Amino acid sequence: MWALRRASVPLRNRGFNIRASNAAFPDLEIQEKAGFFDSPELTSDRCLSFKRFYHGKNDSVNFYRVRRSLSSQAGTENSEDEDEDDLEDGFSELETTDRAKAVKDTNVGDNNEDELISEPDFSDSDDDAEPSKDELEISDTEADLSEKRPFRKKGTSKLFKAIIAAPGLSVHSALDKWVEEGNEIERGELALTMLNLRKLRMYGRALQLSEWLQASKQLEFVERDYSSHVDLIAKVQGLEKASKYIERIPKSSRGELIYRTLLANYVQANNVKKAEELFNKMKDMDLPVTAFACNQLLLLYKRTDKKKLADVLLLMEKENVKPNLFTFKLLMDTKGQLNDISGMEEILEKMKEQGFEADLHIRFILARHYASAGLKEKAEAVLKEMEQGNLSENRKASRNLLRIYAELGQADEVERVWKSCESNPRPGECIAAIEAWGKLNKIKEAEAVFDKMLKTVTKPSSVHYTALLNVYANHKMLTKGKDLIKRMANNGCRIGPQTWDALVKLYVDAGEIEKADSVLYKAAQQNQMKPLYRTYMAIMDQYSKRGDIHNTEKIFHRMRQVGYTARLRQFQSLVSAYINAKVPAYGIRDRMKADNIFPNRDLAGLLVQVDAFRKTSVSDLLE
Numbered sequence: 001m002w003a004l005r006r007a008s009v010p011l012r013n014r015g016f017n018i019r020a021s022n023a024a025f026p027d028l029e030i031q032e033k034a035g036f037f038d039s040p041e042l043t044s045d046r047c048l049s050f051k052r053f054y055h056g057k058n059d060s061v062n063f064y065r066v067r068r069s070l071s072s073q074a075g076t077e078n079s080e081d082e083d084e085d086d087l088e089d090g091f092s093e094l095e096t097t098d099r100a101k102a103v104k105d106t107n108v109g110d111n112n113e114d115e116l117i118s119e120p121d122f123s124d125s126d127d128d129a130e131p132s133k134d135e136l137e138i139s140d141t142e143a144d145l146s147e148k149r150p151f152r153k154k155g156t157s158k159l160f161k162a163i164i165a166a167p168g169l170s171v172h173s174a175l176d177k178w179v180e181e182g183n184e185i186e187r188g189e190l191a192l193t194m195l196n197l198r199k200l201r202m203y204g205r206a207l208q209l210s211e212w213l214q215a216s217k218q219l220e221f222v223e224r225d226y227s228s229h230v231d232l233i234a235k236v237q238g239l240e241k242a243s244k245y246i247e248r249i250p251k252s253s254r255g256e257l258i259y260r261t262l263l264a265n266y267v268q269a270n271n272v273k274k275a276e277e278l279f280n281k282m283k284d285m286d287l288p289v290t291a292f293a294c295n296q297l298l299l300l301y302k303r304t305d306k307k308k309l310a311d312v313l314l315l316m317e318k319e320n321v322k323p324n325l326f327t328f329k330l331l332m333d334t335k336g337q338l339n340d341i342s343g344m345e346e347i348l349e350k351m352k353e354q355g356f357e358a359d360l361h362i363r364f365i366l367a368r369h370y371a372s373a374g375l376k377e378k379a380e381a382v383l384k385e386m387e388q389g390n391l392s393e394n395r396k397a398s399r400n401l402l403r404i405y406a407e408l409g410q411a412d413e414v415e416r417v418w419k420s421c422e423s424n425p426r427p428g429e430c431i432a433a434i435e436a437w438g439k440l441n442k443i444k445e446a447e448a449v450f451d452k453m454l455k456t457v458t459k460p461s462s463v464h465y466t467a468l469l470n471v472y473a474n475h476k477m478l479t480k481g482k483d484l485i486k487r488m489a490n491n492g493c494r495i496g497p498q499t500w501d502a503l504v505k506l507y508v509d510a511g512e513i514e515k516a517d518s519v520l521y522k523a524a525q526q527n528q529m530k531p532l533y534r535t536y537m538a539i540m541d542q543y544s545k546r547g548d549i550h551n552t553e554k555i556f557h558r559m560r561q562v563g564y565t566a567r568l569r570q571f572q573s574l575v576s577a578y579i580n581a582k583v584p585a586y587g588i589r590d591r592m593k594a595d596n597i598f599p600n601r602d603l604a605g606l607l608v609q610v611d612a613f614r615k616t617s618v619s620d621l622l623e
Contacts, residue, residue, distance in 0.1 A: 160193040171208035185218045207232040223253045227261045234265040256287040267300045289319040336369030364400040371407040399432035406436035431467040438471030473505040481506040501535040544573045547580030566595035575606045584612030
């Protein structure tokens with residue numbers, strides 16, 4: 001399948017002897033190629049940190065000895081600084097299984113699916129509560145387990161209302177009372193309740209519900225119930241406790257679904273080491289290697305180390321794991337990010353050869369990258385396909401059309417699309433329109449859409465306000481941004497990571513770095529939600545430019561405290577601070593080694609400049 005491996009240097013010239021079966025991917029060119037992701041700029045001499053993708057006596061591919069990277073002339077920093085922006089790309093950080101089950105169990109329609117957003121950071125990112133579609137993967141096994149229930153597509157249940165009405169830490173008592181009143185526990189209603197709690201990100205209450213179900217034995221847990229519980233523990237109590245809980249699950253229910261759920265949470269947290277260790281453990285346990293698990297690794301490396309993407313594809317070929325639609329989306333988006341348009345189009349053709357059709361999201365990926373690459377005609381052609389000739393009957397495309405037409409600078413088209421929605425706008429369309437007008441530097445139009453949205457949304461949330469706040473931040477309108485924050489507070493909106501990010505950007509762009517630092521510190525102290533990775537980096541980079549080593553190190557330390565594992569991107573900023581301060585960075589290489597960080601070409605060049613013991617022509621003369 002992967003004739004996508006268009007490498008420039010044969011492996012035999014690098015001293016490697018690779019022999020791989022093409023049974024799963026007959027078009028895979030790997031016998032003499034370095035992999036379909038290959039670039040001198042991105043090739044690393046280091047070994048992969050996980051050496052046990054394959055194990056056995058007859059393995060023909062020595063995985064951890066092969067060097068691979070992306071086919072692009074792009075700079076290497078792109079491979080490290082994806083952080084939480086994948087959701088804005090339309091990708092979920094966590095392709096959760098239990099939520100997919102809830103969708104099927106309750107007959108939730110596409111409109112509700114649009115609201116299924118992953119843990120905020122982006123990580124969603126988390127992780128960043130962007131109003132973007134959660135790409136759910138439902139495996140064949142999961143689909144078989146699913147039983148459709150006669151529940152309405154929208155609305156809530158009595159059980160959900162009882163949980164919402166209960167004080168924060170007394171959900172168990174409220175549920176006991178609910179049963180005492182003669183109410184029955186039914187799987188369909190439970191699925192709908194869990195789905196609604198997750199949509200509102202009430203993970204703490206969802207976890208209490210799950211704990212009560214186990215303690216009261218009101219429900220006989222099966223593997224997918226335990227899987228949901230693992231996911232909730234990871235979100236509320238942390239990954240370590242989620243990992244320990246798995247040991248308490250009966251062996252009969254401790255299957256691949258359980259471990260893949262923990263794997264997805266490691267990926268969401270960008271914890272490369274733990275994700276790789278768990279993946280290897282799953283192989284050692286002889287659990288099946290699924291497309292879901294491989295996609296999680298692809299998603300992880302797409303954001304942290306693109307050089308390893310080709311290794312995952314080789315693994316899929318070795319294990320005869322067929323790529324699914326989500327796999328193709330990830331690969332196309334990665335190629336597009338690196339401005340490898342021809343590579344993106346090749347993957348699209350291979351996808352079609354495998355029998356997959358280009359859905360609305362794939363067309364969005366194509367149009368966005370065409371627009372970014374300046375290929376206006378190609379972008380417009382895809383946009384017309386998205387409209388399908390009748391925009392009023394194809395409202396799902398409106399949000400993405402607004403964004404891409406704004407990227408192309410076509411204000412007339414943005415206005416045309418918005419007018420088709422204006423009489424009865426949906427919140428997502430309003431947010432997209434605000435972003436589009438902001439990108440076109442039409443602040444009044446963005447404000448007009450915002451005012452209209454507030455009239456149509458019953459209870460506006462921080463997501464709605466943050467859209468306009470980002471417009472103000474991008475245009476350095478500090479006063480208006482502060483006023484909008486006050487309106488949010490007065491309206492009782494809960495301010496979360498996305499809002500903090502916009503507010504920090506507002507102060508950073510205004511040159512008030514210390515104020516931005518103070519705002520983020522207070523937000524992190526007063527709330528249990530983790531600020532976004534990019535928010536910390538915005539402040540860290542500014543301190544670095546000043547040569548302020550103390551504060552750059554401080555932000556580096558804070559990121560570790562809140563749970564962000566060290567990345568190449570952070571060390572680049574840290575080393576730059578020492579360079580700008582004109583002082584050596586003692587022990588920096590040892591620190592990187594301790595965090596399992598290996599320098600790329602750019603960082604290696606920076607490290608030379610802060611090496612306290614490097615020799616120069618002058619030092620040689622003085623010896």
